Amino acid sequence: MTHAPNSLAARDIAYLVHPYTNLRVHEKQGPLVITKGKGVWVEDDDGKQYLEGLAGLWCTALGFDNKRLVDAAKRQMETMPYSHQFAHRSTMPVIELGEKLLSMTPDSLTKAWFLNSGSEAIDTAIKLIWYYNNAKDRPEKKKIISRRRAYHGITLAGGHLTALEYARKGFDLPMAERFLTVTPPTWYREGMEGETEEQFTDRLAKELEDLILEHGPDTVAAFFAEPVQGAGGVIVPPDSYFPKIIPVLKKYDVLFVADEVICGFCRTGQMFGSQTYGIQPDLMTVAKQLSSAYLPIAGLLMSDEFYQTLADRSAELGTIGMGYTYGGHPVAAAVALETLKIYEEEDTLGHVQAMAPHFMQRLKAMEEHPLVGEARGVGLIGAVEIVKDKATREQFPAASKASVTVANACQPHGLILRGLPFDAVGICPPLVINEAEIDQLFDRLWSGLDDAMDKLTAAA
Numbered sequence: 001m002t003h004a005p006n007s008l009a010a011r012d013i014a015y016l017v018h019p020y021t022n023l024r025v026h027e028k029q030g031p032l033v034i035t036k037g038k039g040v041w042v043e044d045d046d047g048k049q050y051l052e053g054l055a056g057l058w059c060t061a062l063g064f065d066n067k068r069l070v071d072a073a074k075r076q077m078e079t080m081p082y083s084h085q086f087a088h089r090s091t092m093p094v095i096e097l098g099e100k101l102l103s104m105t106p107d108s109l110t111k112a113w114f115l116n117s118g119s120e121a122i123d124t125a126i127k128l129i130w131y132y133n134n135a136k137d138r139p140e141k142k143k144i145i146s147r148r149r150a151y152h153g154i155t156l157a158g159g160h161l162t163a164l165e166y167a168r169k170g171f172d173l174p175m176a177e178r179f180l181t182v183t184p185p186t187w188y189r190e191g192m193e194g195e196t197e198e199q200f201t202d203r204l205a206k207e208l209e210d211l212i213l214e215h216g217p218d219t220v221a222a223f224f225a226e227p228v229q230g231a232g233g234v235i236v237p238p239d240s241y242f243p244k245i246i247p248v249l250k251k252y253d254v255l256f257v258a259d260e261v262i263c264g265f266c267r268t269g270q271m272f273g274s275q276t277y278g279i280q281p282d283l284m285t286v287a288k289q290l291s292s293a294y295l296p297i298a299g300l301l302m303s304d305e306f307y308q309t310l311a312d313r314s315a316e317l318g319t320i321g322m323g324y325t326y327g328g329h330p331v332a333a334a335v336a337l338e339t340l341k342i343y344e345e346e347d348t349l350g351h352v353q354a355m356a357p358h359f360m361q362r363l364k365a366m367e368e369h370p371l372v373g374e375a376r377g378v379g380l381i382g383a384v385e386i387v388k389d390k391a392t393r394e395q396f397p398a399a400s401k402a403s404v405t406v407a408n409a410c411q412p413h414g415l416i417l418r419g420l421p422f423d424a425v426g427i428c429p430p431l432v433i434n435e436a437e438i439d440q441l442f443d444r445l446w447s448g449l450d451d452a453m454d455k456l457t458a459a460a
């Protein structure tokens with residue numbers, strides 16, 4: 001095996017960047033280096049094969065060798081590799097992508113704007129919400145609510161919404177007074193002794209209303225929510241959760257921003273998580289599966305009313321000072337457009353709906369393992385939550401990094417998963433996974449859990 005001269009340094013640096021980075025695996029120094037892929041499988045630089053059980057970072061929906069996406073990029077590169085979105089310009093891939101995307105999203109959304117990453121879409125949404133409320137002469141209406149354990153990216157503004165310790169600790173985030181949090185809808189962890197699921201969601205709706213009233217409805221601008229919270233541990237909300245939250249937001253004129261960066265594009269068993277949970281958002285962010293991650297692109301979708309308010313205000317103020325050199329890059333847009341065509345022509349949604357029952361049945365069966373306190377999921381996304389004691393739900397000491405230990409133990413078995421905070425191991429395979437591969441995924445997870453058990457119980 002050969003490496004570029006400075007590759008060791010690069011590997012050491014990779015250790016530092018994320019506490020949940022999978023650490024040393026199969027006796028190697030440094031990160032797992034992936035060199036190629038096919039379908040749901042990837043291969044490392046030693047030729048070992050892995051089932052990519054997290055679709056990269058919840059994103060390679062169409063697997064790792066989709067030729068149509070490669071050809072779409074090549075065609076666009078050869079035709080017109082770059083033009084921009086500034087000064088009333090656009091490109092055909094962006095226009096067609098916008099039209100196609102809006103034909104799939106909830107009816108409340110009528111305008112699309114393309115950016116480069118999920119974090120950029122979130123930051124842009126925050127700035128535009130502030131601009132919007134200034135335009136409406138509501139200068140105090142600026143506070144934004146997210147849920148604890150939310151992940152909405154890592155940039156300066158979005159980093160305030162991401163309510164995970166590792167994203168906040170040590171960064172001196174400077175705008176804390178504009179960002180509020182409420183309880184995430186995990187009945188398993190947040191439900192009180194003797195509380196039914198219905199009582200739990202009643203309590204969460206009341207908590208939200210109380211918070212808005214405490215701060216004053218004229219100060220609260222928006223509520224950001226992933227339909228299923230992904231990176232915070234795959235929190236699948238009870239069915240009654242959003243139907244109780246939405247009226248509270250409407251009552252106090254608080255915008256609903258659906259962060260569909262993970263949930264978008266068939267993941268939860270409908271085209272969008274918003275459709276799974278009956279949400280008609282005012283704004284929506286998409287990324288990741290928008291292009292099956294073959295090139296970086298994100299979208300910010302908005303309602304007519306929101307867009308028109310911005311447009312009218314910018315007519316008064318002059319140029320709206322938002323935009324990015326690579327936002328809506330034509331090659332990325334062409335790949336995203338091809339991705340959406342593939343979802344439609346190959347009936348990816350039908351495939352997900354056909355696979356989901358088997359996925360859920362194998363996932364739920366993981367609860368028979370002594371380490372698994374809860375196995376939860378919807379569509380083709382799920383998690384197993386690791387516990388020390390199933391009856392009391394007691395967790396292993398934080399220092400054991402239970403979820404990372406399990407994910408690492410899966411790797412020698414040829415399975416890549418992700419150890420998440422709160423001891424959840426995330427499962428989110430490419431959408432093209434078939435039934436036999438789902439079986440392999442869960443068989444290997446079981447073996448990984450067995451191997452992790454000795455380590456975790458010895459350390460506890």
Ligand SMILES: Cc1ncc(COP(=O)(O)O)c(C=O)c1O
Nearest residue numbers: 117118119151152153226261262
């Ligand atoms: C729900 C959600 N929103 C936003 C983001 C940020 O996206 P990006 O990493 O592309 O900046 C992520 C990334 O995982 C995400 O899961």
